[in-house]
Amino acid sequence: MSASLVKDVKKTFIKKFKTLPLLIFSPGRINIIGEHTDYNDGFVFPAAVDKGIAAAIQKSNSGSCTAIALDIDSTIEFELDKLKPSNEGSWENYVFGVVAEIQNRNKVVGDFNIIFKGNIPGGAGMSSSAALENSIVFGLNELFELNLTKEDMILISQKAEHNYVGVNCGIMDQYASMFGKKDHALHLDCRSIKSKPYKIDFKDHQLMLINTNVKHSLSDSAYNDRRSACERVSELLGIRALRDATEADLEKIIDKVIPANYQKALYVIQENNRTIKAAKAIKNNDLETLGALIYQSHEGLSNQYKVSCDELDYLVEQAKKNEHVLGARMMGGGFGGCTINLIAKSEAKAFAETASKAYKNKFNKVCSVYFIQLSEGTHLVR
Known part of the structure; x- marks a missing residue:
């Protein structure tokens, strides 16, 4: 995990919103083997890595929500009862999608502010999108005591990607990011969504x-x-x-x-x-x-x-x-x-x-x- 990322979002959050946030780190992932097998109900072998997204999140009393993507210095304000997808390719669709999918489960989310920043290289195929979705759903679950399991959360992240981002992805990316284990890869069965962790000793x-x-x-x-x-x-x-x-x-x-x-x-x-x-x-x-x-x-x-x-x-x-x-x-x-x-x-x-x-x-x-x-x-x- 990158301590400097966490420090950055925390500092910026306190400066902007004058309150202490909850801090979440959500990793990107690699996949050792098992490519394009996930949407065929097959097996994959991913692992969470030490690059990812840090998010600072807290309740808002301003009557609306604010989300800030620190990397690209972009801010949006939105209201929870007026959510709809933005233009294709807009980062805010990840935020809107996660919130909308939580609401679809009849869970009540209040107004919140979130600031996030990542160090997953863009376009590297390390699932920065899954890391972002997971950081949002994990933060909201903590903040509003939604009692979602990690399994619930990754399905919410996946649905956000399908319905708001427009990518018909399998479950591997969200799973690996959410369930990753230090020094282990996860042999994941994408049908049962159950995995077995394997400790990897890479030796020399x-x-x-x-x-x-x-x-x-x-x-x-x-x-x-x-x-x-x-x-x-x-x-x-x-x-x-x-x-x-x-x-x-x-x-x-x-x-x-x-x-x-x-x-x-x-x-x-x-x-x-x-x-x-x-x-x-x-x-x-x-x-x-x-x-x-x-x-x-x-x-x-x-x-x-x-x-x-x-x-x-x-x-x-x-x-x-x-x-x-x-x-x-x-x-x-x-x-x-x-x-x-x-x-x-x-x-x-x-x-x-x-x-x-x-x-x-x-x-x-x-x-x-x-x-x-x-x-x-x-x-x-x-």
């Missing part, structure tokens, strides 16, 4: 993210396209979701789907199996196998699911050339964002430098490198 290795700093405009439409392709194949198979399918099942309908959609469904089935193998590898402290599965995940995302891009593929190729990297893959929705790399600690800095240099030469763009620790989920800061 560590995780490193390299951000391509590109975001190809395809991402939202492509996400929805892939989601509906998966749903169509499930329908043809007469099952609820692809998590219930085997490769043999898929073979039976090969002549009923276009080759591209066959490959997408095949990827989901294989990726789901990889997350189960990854859990076993982590349990056995077998980082080599984990690394190999991570590389396979990227192959599938790039060649079968087709959500990678030249920049991501190039960074994974750079990783493959380095014997100290056990595994690398694109992470997140795709078409930009980060690669996640499992690398020997002693070689991480050198690899970061050579990969960055090669990337700059190839694309005439700068990539960013982040070192991360697995950390606690959304919590009150005392």
